[in-house]
Amino acid sequence: MLENLDLTPFILSFKLAGLTTIILFIISLPLAWYLSQTSSKAKPFIEAITALPIVLPPSVLGFYILIIFTNTNLNFTFTGLVIASCFYSLPFMVQPLQGGFETLNKNMLEASYIAGKSKITTLLKVALPNIKPALLTALIITFAHTVGEFGVVLMIGGSIPNETKVASIAIYEMVEIMDYTSAHIYAGIMVFISFVVLLSVYIFNHTQKKIGGFH
Amino acid sequence: MINIDIHKRLYGSNGEMNLDVNLTVKKGDFVALSGQSGSGKTTLLRILAGLESAEGTISVFNKTWQDKKLFLPIQQRKIGFVFQDYALFPNMTVEQNLLFVEKDRDLANYLLETTELLSLKNRVPTSLSGGQKQRVSLCRAFMKKPKLLLMDEPLSALDPAMRNKLQNEILTLHKEFGTTSIMVSHDPAEIYRLASRVLVLEQGEIINDGTPKEVLLKTSGSQKFSFEGELLDIVKVDVIYIAIVAIGQQLVEVVISKYEAKNLSIGSIVRLSTKAFSPMIK
Numbered sequence: 001m002l003e004n005l006d007l008t009p010f011i012l013s014f015k016l017a018g019l020t021t022i023i024l025f026i027i028s029l030p031l032a033w034y035l036s037q038t039s040s041k042a043k044p045f046i047e048a049i050t051a052l053p054i055v056l057p058p059s060v061l062g063f064y065i066l067i068i069f070t071n072t073n074l075n076f077t078f079t080g081l082v083i084a085s086c087f088y089s090l091p092f093m094v095q096p097l098q099g100g101f102e103t104l105n106k107n108m109l110e111a112s113y114i115a116g117k118s119k120i121t122t123l124l125k126v127a128l129p130n131i132k133p134a135l136l137t138a139l140i141i142t143f144a145h146t147v148g149e150f151g152v153v154l155m156i157g158g159s160i161p162n163e164t165k166v167a168s169i170a171i172y173e174m175v176e177i178m179d180y181t182s183a184h185i186y187a188g189i190m191v192f193i194s195f196v197v198l199l200s201v202y203i204f205n206h207t208q209k210k211i212g213g214f215h
Numbered sequence: 216m217i218n219i220d221i222h223k224r225l226y227g228s229n230g231e232m233n234l235d236v237n238l239t240v241k242k243g244d245f246v247a248l249s250g251q252s253g254s255g256k257t258t259l260l261r262i263l264a265g266l267e268s269a270e271g272t273i274s275v276f277n278k279t280w281q282d283k284k285l286f287l288p289i290q291q292r293k294i295g296f297v298f299q300d301y302a303l304f305p306n307m308t309v310e311q312n313l314l315f316v317e318k319d320r321d322l323a324n325y326l327l328e329t330t331e332l333l334s335l336k337n338r339v340p341t342s343l344s345g346g347q348k349q350r351v352s353l354c355r356a357f358m359k360k361p362k363l364l365l366m367d368e369p370l371s372a373l374d375p376a377m378r379n380k381l382q383n384e385i386l387t388l389h390k391e392f393g394t395t396s397i398m399v400s401h402d403p404a405e406i407y408r409l410a411s412r413v414l415v416l417e418q419g420e421i422i423n424d425g426t427p428k429e430v431l432l433k434t435s436g437s438q439k440f441s442f443e444g445e446l447l448d449i450v451k452v453d454v455i456y457i458a459i460v461a462i463g464q465q466l467v468e469v470v471i472s473k474y475e476a477k478n479l480s481i482g483s484i485v486r487l488s489t490k491a492f493s494p495m496i497k
Contacts, residue, residue, distance in 0.1 A: 105300065105302060107298045107300055107302035108302045108303070108304060108305075110264075110266055110289075110296075110298075110302070111296065111298065111302040111303075111304075111355070112304070112315075113266075113289040113290055114264060114266075114289055114290075114292075114294060114295075114296045115315060115316040115317075115355075115358075115359070116290045116291070116293070116316070116359070117290065117315075118290065125315070126304055126306070129306035130304070130305055130306050
């Protein structure tokens with residue numbers, strides 16, 4: 001039975017989550033930094049827009065992305081899935097990073113400017129290394145959230161084997177055809193991986209607080 | 216010469232006020248900036264550093280830092296700044312904190328040796344005491360060999376012994392590097408030891424400017440000791456009157472005449488003083 005187990009959906013899920021996390025990190029780093037430092041009137045608008053995917057039903061997000069993708073050949077492809085995931089998981093990367101940056105001692109950042117360092121150097125050499133727990137939370141939660149997504153994936157990706165059929169979709173289909181054995185195995189693997197990931201985040205953050213490496 | 220002529224509207228804890236400072240500081244001076252909290256001392260320092268904006272002009276040793284058209288970015292002002300809360304980089308060791316400013320290992324070693332920190336150079340800031348952290352912060356400020364050193368109450372969080380030690384180190388480095396220094400301080404002893412000039416700020420304006428001797432020593436009258444205290448009570452004992460005055464943490468009794476007793480009101484702030492020849496020292 002186990003030798004018949006097709007692991008491709010898991011590999012697809014992790015590939016999708018990994019790519020999404022990397023792309024979102026690159027996009028969100030300057031955005032979160034800007035939001036944490038600015039006192040511009042545009043700030044609440046940008047914050048509200050980036051938080052939208054948290055409250056919107058995935059079907060709404062999926063619907064709009066489908067519309068945007070019309071006349072492109074992105075619908076029902078892996079690339080399209082990555083782009084859709086980036087929209088869907090954006091707040092899970094931006095918010096922890098922004099929160100981390102906001103807790104930093106302002107004088108410390110100013111000390112870096114006084115030392116003659118640019119904003120980019122200050123971000124990379126001073127700010128980022130001092131928000132390690134927030135950074136880890138952002139990366140892991142984004143990754144885990146992308147692995148766990150279902151609605152958007154279903155609408156944008158459909159369920160094309162080896163292309164867009166990720167683990168969550170595969171489980172849905174197994175239940176649909178009443179293949180409960182496979183569904184159990186897949187679901188069990190998902191629960192186990194998710195738990196281990198979250199546990200390691202919490203253990204890391206706990207020890208960071210204990211040694212006082214983070215204020 | 217440093218010429219400062221700036222004004223800024225402030226919305227502070229004491230309501231609105233105008234910070235209005237017109238000031239010339241000579242090269243090599245050590246200026247102490249004193250005054251009640253909320254009088255604009257820190258803001259003035261931050262404006263000089265370029266951390267806050269203000270209207271007006273600032274020129275430092277013939278270089279314009281700020282005027283109507285120009286605002287020299289913080290990064291190009293080449294100042295040293297010592298914060299009250301140290302503001303060290305927790306992700307770097309003591310030595311890395313210094314080298315981050317300028318990759319000058321010799322200078323870093325020299326500064327760490329002067330402040331007796333050389334043996335701690337591989338430690339991270341979180342493992343240091345307050346006094347050690349502030350010394351690292353002081354060393355870091357000198358890594359740029361700053362022409363202007365700004366210090367915002369650098370020693371107020373430290374105990375008296377540590378303060379003394381750091382005052383000496385600040386003075387040594389100030390002289391050695393030929394820096395012009397401006398320091399916010401509330402401690403008269405500290406100001407007297409370090410500063411060549413004192414400015415007292417009130418409600419955003421300079422109300423007193425002179426040497427520490429002129430500003431700090433109460434030279435009105437000829438008294439040698441003078442304390443301010445609160446008059447708590449006046450008690451009549453037989454034919455004399457005794458005033459009970461709270462000075463700092465101590466209560467004292469003073470014999471006063473009937474006439475004095477009449478003119479003093481309980482609860483008011485009074486000044487107790489004595490001349491050179493009358494006090495007893497035990």
